[in-house]
Amino acid sequence: MQHASKLPHVGTTIFTIMSALAKAHNAINLSQGFPDFGGDPKLSDLVCKAMNSGYNQYAPMYGNLELRIAIAKKMELLYQTEYHPEHEITVTAGATQAIFTIINTFVRLDDEVIIFEPAYDSYEPAVKLNGGKPITVQLEAPDFEVNWNAVREKLSSRTKMIIINTPHNPSGTVFSKDDMLNLQKLTKNTNIIVLSDEVYEHMIYDGEKHQSACLFADLKSRSFVVSSFCKTFHNTGWRIGYCCAPKELMDLFMQVHQFNVFCVHHPTQKGIADYMQEPKHYLELALFYQKKRDLFLSLIQDSRFRFKPSKGTYFQVLDYSQITEEYDVDYARRLTIRSGIASIPLSVFNTNHMDKKILRFCFAKKDDTLKRAAEILNTI
Numbered sequence: 001m002q003h004a005s006k007l008p009h010v011g012t013t014i015f016t017i018m019s020a021l022a023k024a025h026n027a028i029n030l031s032q033g034f035p036d037f038g039g040d041p042k043l044s045d046l047v048c049k050a051m052n053s054g055y056n057q058y059a060p061m062y063g064n065l066e067l068r069i070a071i072a073k074k075m076e077l078l079y080q081t082e083y084h085p086e087h088e089i090t091v092t093a094g095a096t097q098a099i100f101t102i103i104n105t106f107v108r109l110d111d112e113v114i115i116f117e118p119a120y121d122s123y124e125p126a127v128k129l130n131g132g133k134p135i136t137v138q139l140e141a142p143d144f145e146v147n148w149n150a151v152r153e154k155l156s157s158r159t160k161m162i163i164i165n166t167p168h169n170p171s172g173t174v175f176s177k178d179d180m181l182n183l184q185k186l187t188k189n190t191n192i193i194v195l196s197d198e199v200y201e202h203m204i205y206d207g208e209k210h211q212s213a214c215l216f217a218d219l220k221s222r223s224f225v226v227s228s229f230c231k232t233f234h235n236t237g238w239r240i241g242y243c244c245a246p247k248e249l250m251d252l253f254m255q256v257h258q259f260n261v262f263c264v265h266h267p268t269q270k271g272i273a274d275y276m277q278e279p280k281h282y283l284e285l286a287l288f289y290q291k292k293r294d295l296f297l298s299l300i301q302d303s304r305f306r307f308k309p310s311k312g313t314y315f316q317v318l319d320y321s322q323i324t325e326e327y328d329v330d331y332a333r334r335l336t337i338r339s340g341i342a343s344i345p346l347s348v349f350n351t352n353h354m355d356k357k358i359l360r361f362c363f364a365k366k367d368d369t370l371k372r373a374a375e376i377l378n379t380i
């Protein structure tokens with residue numbers, strides 16, 4: 001039998017390739033975005049407790065109500081905004097499922113979806129699988145700022161959705177208030193849905209404030225705000241996230257969600273709900289990761305890599321243009337095999353593979369791992 005692929009251009013992701021390469025060559029793995037330390041044992045205990053207290057059958061379709069109430073309280077505390085826990089918040093299988101389901105709910109054949117590149121890798125395939133056309137807007141290194149005139153020029157009567165991501169993977173930049181106001185202005189009086197990927201909302205540095213789409217009334221009315229407990233609580237394998245949106249949008253989302261996963265792992269939801277009763281568990285994250293960023297950057301400040309400190313996420317991009325002219329994918333492979341340190345080349349986040357001699361390093365690592373990584377980078 002022969003079957004045509006729905007995604008003929010998709011192969012094994014670079015994340016899998018680089019992690020496998022790191023393992024094969026015993027390299028320090030700063031490529032994939034996950035911590036090399038465990039989450040809080042208190043949280044694991046709460047999840048176990050939930051399991052032992054009978055939270056083992058289907059959760060409600062929107063998610064465990066206590067968790068939705070905890071999310072609503074968090075949105076109120078951080079953004080002074082209201083999402084009704086009963087019909088405006090849904091717990092999902094990681095942010096990835098929220099993103100896929102939002103796209104699946106709204107994007108139809110030939111609809112256009114604006115994506116800023118470099119971009120997280122799940123957006124484009126999800127758009128294509130639903131018959132949509134990704135329309136890319138390039139963010140240019142080193143600042144990766146949005147050219148809103150370029151966005152305006154790409155809008156058309158077929159624009160169904162704009163996907164934004166702040167703090168931004170892979171660049172570590174953040175959208176400013178002006179960016180959000182520009183987006184609000186461009187989408188006002190249109191039918192455009194905004195998918196605001198805010199999985200790194202709590203990892204924002206140097207006293208900056210995260211500019212969530214829900215802070216801007218008109219933007220909020222057309223937006224899904226997506227976040228991830230995997231990122232926030234250092235458990236990427238738990239596959240749990242959520243999205244918030246006004247009821248009329250969430251009603252449509254639920255029509256798809258109920259036949260997709262229906263609901264997600266119940267004891268984890270109850271455990272997280274209990275854990276979130278103490279806001280410090282997510283409020284402390286910014287300082288925790290800022291210290292890691294500062295440690296990493298202070299150790300490599302005299303290296304030949306050039307950088308601007310990451311403003312958010314747990315990624316730091318390093319420019320190696322002073323070191324070699326090599327194509328970033330080749331250089332990342334060589335660094336892994338020869339020098340023992342794995343990273344992700346930025347060109348893989350661009351569909352046109354534009355290479356600006358930049359690599360992405362994940363600093364969600366033990367201090368000791370960061371020190372060993374810096375020692376290597378300093379010898380290059």
Ligand SMILES: Cc1ncc(COP(=O)(O)O)c(C=O)c1O
Binds near residue numbers: 093094120230239241
């Ligand atoms: C920008 C961005 N969005 C979404 C995700 C997916 O998050 P989750 O692990 O909760 O599915 C990631 C994970 O790396 C990401 O970097």
